[in-house]
Amino acid sequence: MPRYVLLILPAFNRVYGESAARLTRSELAVFSDRALRAEVSGIEETVIGGLPYVGFDTAEPLSAADVALLSNLSSVYAVFGREGELLRPLPMRPLDRLSSDLITIQKYAGKTNEHFTKLLLNVTVLASGRPLDGRLTVFDPMCGRGTTLNQALMYGYDAFGVDVDGKDFEAYSGFMRTWLRNKRLKHTAETVPVRRERALVGRRLDVTFALSKEAYKAGDVQRVSVVNTDTLRSREVFKPRSFDVIATDAPYGVQHGSKGGRGLSRSPLELLRQAVPVWAELLRPGGALGIAWNTYGGDRDDLAAVLGAAGLDVVAYPDFEHWVDQAIVRDIMVARKP
Numbered sequence: 001m002p003r004y005v006l007l008i009l010p011a012f013n014r015v016y017g018e019s020a021a022r023l024t025r026s027e028l029a030v031f032s033d034r035a036l037r038a039e040v041s042g043i044e045e046t047v048i049g050g051l052p053y054v055g056f057d058t059a060e061p062l063s064a065a066d067v068a069l070l071s072n073l074s075s076v077y078a079v080f081g082r083e084g085e086l087l088r089p090l091p092m093r094p095l096d097r098l099s100s101d102l103i104t105i106q107k108y109a110g111k112t113n114e115h116f117t118k119l120l121l122n123v124t125v126l127a128s129g130r131p132l133d134g135r136l137t138v139f140d141p142m143c144g145r146g147t148t149l150n151q152a153l154m155y156g157y158d159a160f161g162v163d164v165d166g167k168d169f170e171a172y173s174g175f176m177r178t179w180l181r182n183k184r185l186k187h188t189a190e191t192v193p194v195r196r197e198r199a200l201v202g203r204r205l206d207v208t209f210a211l212s213k214e215a216y217k218a219g220d221v222q223r224v225s226v227v228n229t230d231t232l233r234s235r236e237v238f239k240p241r242s243f244d245v246i247a248t249d250a251p252y253g254v255q256h257g258s259k260g261g262r263g264l265s266r267s268p269l270e271l272l273r274q275a276v277p278v279w280a281e282l283l284r285p286g287g288a289l290g291i292a293w294n295t296y297g298g299d300r301d302d303l304a305a306v307l308g309a310a311g312l313d314v315v316a317y318p319d320f321e322h323w324v325d326q327a328i329v330r331d332i333m334v335a336r337k338p
Contacts, residue, residue: 002057002062003057003081004057005053005079005080006070006073006076006078007051007076007079007080009077011115013113016113021045021053021075023074023116023119023322025043025318027320028056030123031070031073031122034126034127036062038058038059038060039059039060041057041058042056062081064091067091067092068093071092071093071094072095074115074118074119074122075115078092095133095154098153098183100154103150103151105175106175108145112292116292117151118151120292121138121155121245123332123334124334125245127288127290127317127334127335128245128286129286130244130287133155135156136157136245137158137159137160138152138159138244138246138247139160139238139282140159140162140246140247140248141275141279142248143161143172144163145168145172146172146175146226148249149172149226156222158224159222161226162226162229162233162237164229165228166228169228172205172226173205176189176205176207176224180207180209185210186209186212187209187216188207189206189207190205190206191206192204194227196236201233201237202227202228204225205224205225205226206223207224208223209222231278231279232278235278235281240281241282242284244284244287245287245289246279246283246290247289248291252324268297269298269302269303269306272291272303272306276289276306276307280310285337286337287336287337288315288337289307289334290332291303291332291333292332293330294330295331300333311338312336312337313336313338314334315335317332320332
């Protein structure tokens, strides 16, 4: 029976690094169940030469397509076939089509760990039944400064977001314009007011870009669009059934609550009770919604009830719970739209 090991990518965040192997084990189980052709068994954490790995067996050798899929695991640095005491490196082919500094260059307080963002996007896409290498539309309804949007762009998806914080909107707009110019990518970028029934709803950043001038002329482009407004108004700025995937990192505490002035409690769970039905309207049938949340603000049953009340089916997934700090224990829940 073939044996393989995944070398865990070093994490700049020590706390997240301590959970990375366990989270990779759970992520691999999702890939095995929903994407890989090979039958995977015996998933376990191991240490080789003092470094963390996740090992597993397969009923038959991994195909090139399966290795390509494993190349996108959120915390995997390398894939090896294990032959006795020797490790044979396998050629990785990740989906990433843009420079990694699109994800890493922004540094600010409260930024979600990039590896975790990729994990959330991966397991949400796989729940939708869409192929990871498809041309998808991704929506983050609380996008902040765009970590989820940028990971979607890395994969070749179109990315859309909403955020109520004007400073975050300006920061992301400035970053994207500068990044595209520095990379010399053919693009257009404009910020326009968004109005509904003559009332100003918010501002909208619209960016279209391509990897080359030839691709741009041929229409092989990607799009990112962000609206500076309250997430409860998402339905006012995007059409129903617009997105294949919704992935978001929910507020971790009262300081992140909605600021829309619509009588909304600043409790994260109360925010989700009011926002999830709005978001669900924006999902295409078969699409998936993935939420990362602080379990101190509501347990799994609470969040499952919110998703079920919005007409979504919670997906049975392995454990992604992990400690962030003394006030935050983060977990992931994914639901699918029938």
